[in-house]
Amino acid sequence: MKRILSYLNALTLRGYARLQVFAAQEPVRLRAALTSAALAVALVVPGLAADGIAEKIGAVGAIALPILVGESARRKVTPTD
Template sequence: MKRVLAYLNDAVLRAYVALQVFAATEPVRLRAALTSAVMVLAFAFPSISAGLAERVGYVGAVALPILVGESARKKVTPATGDDEA
């Protein structure tokens, strides 16, 4: 039984680390996936109100860029407007 629990714990930790890496490398896709998942749950289970789904989407849209925004910001080159031609 301990071996099964150790395997499950290992799988959960690997999934958690993979999610962190994905959130750091693909914040826009993660935010879209989370919002879509909440909307699907709201559609599948009508007891979840649309307001709750919207709030979760807003929190994801605000909190995720704050949490992983710096690493994503470093990957984007800002447009300076100085075109050298």
Template sequence: MRRIFDYINDVTLRAYVKFQVFAEDEPVRLRSVLTSAALALAFFIPSLAQADITDHIVTVGAVALPILVGESARSKVTPTDPADEE
């Protein structure tokens, strides 16, 4: 049982470190993904109560738009790592 908890702890720490590295390297992409996740929760959960397909289409559009805009903005932003500037 101890090995299972050690494995879960190891996986959790590795994921946390990877998330920190991703947040440092890709701040614009991270913000766009977090915005999309918040919009997905805000739009999709209430639209489950309705059978109308337009709500689902609007939800997909509202969630995809910040990701697309974030990718566009990411290409225009200078790198955060000083080693990339050389």
């Protein structure tokens, strides 16, 4: 059982790392995927479609992702003299 849990933990960490790399390299595609997922959930669960929830989630993603990706890229860049 411990071996299965260890494998699932490693799989989760790999997925998280790949998601971070994808977010850094393709922020526009990630925002589009998140907005599409929010719209799909709003379609399946009609209660979430009220009051523009999907649009609010998309707007938060459009604002937050460039900030997070920008901070990550800023740390990697060294200033030149």
